[in-house]
Amino acid sequence: MVVSSDGVKALNTDIVAPDAVEAFLERNPSFLNDRPTLLQKLVPPQFDHGSVVVDMQIFMLDRLRDQLKWTNQREKSLLEAVEANSQIQRRVYRAVDALLAAQSFEELIHCIDEDLPSQFDVAKVALCIETDKPLPYGAENAGLMVLPPGTINRFGDIHRLVLLLANTKGDKALFGGSAGKIQSMAHLRLDFGAKAPRGLLALGSAEPDAFDPNQSTDLLSFFAQVLERCVQRWLNGDL
Numbered sequence: 001m002v003v004s005s006d007g008v009k010a011l012n013t014d015i016v017a018p019d020a021v022e023a024f025l026e027r028n029p030s031f032l033n034d035r036p037t038l039l040q041k042l043v044p045p046q047f048d049h050g051s052v053v054v055d056m057q058i059f060m061l062d063r064l065r066d067q068l069k070w071t072n073q074r075e076k077s078l079l080e081a082v083e084a085n086s087q088i089q090r091r092v093y094r095a096v097d098a099l100l101a102a103q104s105f106e107e108l109i110h111c112i113d114e115d116l117p118s119q120f121d122v123a124k125v126a127l128c129i130e131t132d133k134p135l136p137y138g139a140e141n142a143g144l145m146v147l148p149p150g151t152i153n154r155f156g157d158i159h160r161l162v163l164l165l166a167n168t169k170g171d172k173a174l175f176g177g178s179a180g181k182i183q184s185m186a187h188l189r190l191d192f193g194a195k196a197p198r199g200l201l202a203l204g205s206a207e208p209d210a211f212d213p214n215q216s217t218d219l220l221s222f223f224a225q226v227l228e229r230c231v232q233r234w235l236n237g238d239l
Helices: 018-027 034-040 055-101 105-120 172-181 216-234
Strands: 124-130 145-147 162-165 184-191 198-205
Touching: 018 198, 055 105, 055 216, 105 124, 105 198, 105 216, 124 172, 145 172, 162 216, 172 198, 184 216
Parallel strands: 124 145
Antiparallel strands: 124 198, 162 184, 184 198
């Protein structure tokens, strides 16, 4: 018996007799079943049954190895997806906390323009309002993007509240001077009420695959709803 570098006890193969291994496996028939990865390291016996007979066990073992490899890869992919989703949840919750902490409309816009990019790990975040009416004092200076009426409908499907775009160029109407850095985007349509103008929150990433149409949009939809309530709190009485 020897101890490996990681502290795990192991048998020294130089002193273990094959009969001892055979006896151990006979007493523990589920040993390999409980440790399927060991099968990938075993070399099965090959029997010569004549030139017209094919020994199928080698093919069966190869198939089992392929299945184990696929299972391990699938498990790794699932774990990576769970971790990515948890990371997005943490980012969204932190961003929501930042929105709720704003004490004025100007502070809310500043939070969106300055704080949310780091919260979402993107290059630029823009809150856009579609209106031809004057905005509250200081709104444009704080970073609010103003769009002419009808502009928001240019940005994707009008029936989708969240639109994700990969491998695309940023629009100057949304991102201003930062548009050249944008390679993927998320568009969140915002409804501020019947008497208020329509809005759009644009998230722009410098990574071409940061946003992808195949990604789930539930958390972004939740964030959009919170943002709608926060903007309504400050704008509805002034616009």
